[in-house]
Amino acid sequence: MVRIPLYIAFLLMSLLANGQSPKKPIRIGIVGLVHSHVHGILNKAFRQKQTDVEIVGIAEPNRELAERFAKQYGYSMSLVYPTIAEMLDKTKPEAVTDFGRIIDHKKTVEACAPRGIHVMVEKPLATSFADAQQMGSLAKKHSVQLLTNYETTWYGSNHKAFALANSEKAIGDLRKIVVHDGHQGPKEINVNKEFLDWLTDPATNGAGALFDFGCYGANLSTWLLRNQRPLSVMAVTQQIKPDIYPKVDDEATIILTYPKTQTIIQASWNWPFSRKDMEVYGQTGYVFTVDGTRMRLRQKDDKAERSLEATSTDAPAADPFAYFASLLRGETKPDELTSLENNLIVMEILDAARQSAKTGKAVSLKQKL
Structure with missing residues (x-):
C-alpha cells in the first residue's frame, strides 16, 4: 500500500472541498534553441520546476547546442528531436513556444496550426508583413492562438x-x-x-x-x-x-x-x-x-x-509561460x-x-x- 504524505493529503482534501482539482500542466513543445530568450522557459520548467507548463519535446537540429543546454538545465536528451514534425508527432504538445530564427516562425505555424497546436513566438512575429498575414490566416483557419512575446508585455x-x-x-x-x-x-x-x-x-x-x-x-x-x-x-x-x-x-x-x-x-x-x-x-x-x-x-x-x-x-x-497556460485553460x-x-x-x-x-x-x- 502506497502512503501519501500528510501535507499532500490535506492539499487534495482542501481542493476537493472547494470543488477544485489539481491543474494539469500545459504540455509545451519548444521549437528551436538558438534564441537566448529560451533560457526563461528552460529555467522555469527544469530548475524552478513550476507546474503550469511541462516541456514534452524540443525540436533542435543542432545537437551540440541541445547537449550544452541539457547539461546546464538537467533535461534528458530523449526530449530532443531533429525536426518540428517529428517532435509534434512523437510528443503531441498542446502548444509550442518558438525560440528559433524569426524567418522560421512561418514554418512553425505551418506545422502546428493544421494540428490544432497553439503557438507563441518571440518578437517580432515575422520578417515580413506578407509572411505575417499568411501565418495569421492559418491561425484563424484552424482556430489556434498565435501570440507574440515581448519582454515589455510583462x-x-x-x-x-x-x-x-x-x-x-x-x-x-x-x-x-x-x-x-x-x-x-x-x-x-x-x-x-x-x-x-x-x-x-x-x-x-x-x-x-x-x-x-x-x-x-x-x-x-x-x-x-x-x-x-x-x-x-x-x-x-x-x-x-x-x-x-x-x-x-x-x-x-x-x-x-x-x-x-x-x-x-x-x-x-x-x-x-x-x-x-x-x-x-x-x-x-x-x-x-x-x-x-x-x-x-x-x-x-x-x-x-x-x-x-x-x-x-x-x-x-x-x-509569458504562466500567461500562455492560463489563457489556454480559459482562466484569463x-x-x-x-x-x-x-x-x-x-x-x-x-x-x-x-x-x-x-x-x-x-x-x-x-x-x-
Missing part, C-alpha cells in the same frame, strides 16, 4: 501607463509617444554565437536594430492607440559599427504619424546601457516609464512631476500586446519602416474602410 509600468492614458484619461488625449529600446549591441553584451549569427543577418532577422528593437515601440504604440494603424511611416537607419555589423543597421529611428498623435521609436544597438522605457504625452500631462516598475507622472496643475511605482499585479501575468482574457491583431499592425509598420529606410521616403499606409 512590465507592470506599461500597463499602469496604459490605464492612466486610456482608462483613467489622466493626461488628456494622446499627442506624442516616444519609445526607447535597445542596448550596447548583441556582440557587445556577449550573446551566444548561435543567436548572433542569425540576429545580424537581414534574411533571418528581417533587419538589425530596426526589427530587433523597433518592434517594441510599434507594439506599444499600436496598443496605446487602441489598434490604430498609422497614416504614414518614416524611418532612418545607420551602420555606426559596420566593422561589427556589416550586413544590418545598428541604429534606427521610426516616426509614425496618426491623425492626432505622433510616435517616435528609437531602436539602437548603440545605447550606453540596456533600456526599455517610454514617454507618453497627453494634452494635459505625461507619464514616463523608467523600467518594469518605476514611473514618473505629471498632470495638469502639478508644479512638478511625481514618482509612481507599479507592481507585478499590474501586468497580465508574472511571465487574451492580452492585447501579444495578440495577432496588434502584431499584424506591428509587421505592417516594420515592413514600411524597412522600405522607408531604403528609399529615404515616408511610406503611406492605405487606410481600411
Whole structure:
C-alpha cells in the first residue's frame, strides 16, 4: 500500500472541498534553441520546476547546442528531436513556444496550426508583413492562438501607463509617444554565437536594430492607440559599427504619424546601457516609464512631476509561460500586446519602416474602410 504524505493529503482534501482539482500542466513543445530568450522557459520548467507548463519535446537540429543546454538545465536528451514534425508527432504538445530564427516562425505555424497546436513566438512575429498575414490566416483557419512575446508585455509600468492614458484619461488625449529600446549591441553584451549569427543577418532577422528593437515601440504604440494603424511611416537607419555589423543597421529611428498623435521609436544597438522605457504625452500631462516598475507622472496643475511605482499585479501575468497556460485553460482574457491583431499592425509598420529606410521616403499606409 502506497502512503501519501500528510501535507499532500490535506492539499487534495482542501481542493476537493472547494470543488477544485489539481491543474494539469500545459504540455509545451519548444521549437528551436538558438534564441537566448529560451533560457526563461528552460529555467522555469527544469530548475524552478513550476507546474503550469511541462516541456514534452524540443525540436533542435543542432545537437551540440541541445547537449550544452541539457547539461546546464538537467533535461534528458530523449526530449530532443531533429525536426518540428517529428517532435509534434512523437510528443503531441498542446502548444509550442518558438525560440528559433524569426524567418522560421512561418514554418512553425505551418506545422502546428493544421494540428490544432497553439503557438507563441518571440518578437517580432515575422520578417515580413506578407509572411505575417499568411501565418495569421492559418491561425484563424484552424482556430489556434498565435501570440507574440515581448519582454515589455510583462512590465507592470506599461500597463499602469496604459490605464492612466486610456482608462483613467489622466493626461488628456494622446499627442506624442516616444519609445526607447535597445542596448550596447548583441556582440557587445556577449550573446551566444548561435543567436548572433542569425540576429545580424537581414534574411533571418528581417533587419538589425530596426526589427530587433523597433518592434517594441510599434507594439506599444499600436496598443496605446487602441489598434490604430498609422497614416504614414518614416524611418532612418545607420551602420555606426559596420566593422561589427556589416550586413544590418545598428541604429534606427521610426516616426509614425496618426491623425492626432505622433510616435517616435528609437531602436539602437548603440545605447550606453540596456533600456526599455517610454514617454507618453497627453494634452494635459505625461507619464514616463523608467523600467518594469518605476514611473514618473505629471498632470495638469502639478508644479512638478511625481514618482509612481507599479507592481507585478499590474501586468497580465508574472511571465509569458504562466500567461500562455492560463489563457489556454480559459482562466484569463487574451492580452492585447501579444495578440495577432496588434502584431499584424506591428509587421505592417516594420515592413514600411524597412522600405522607408531604403528609399529615404515616408511610406503611406492605405487606410481600411
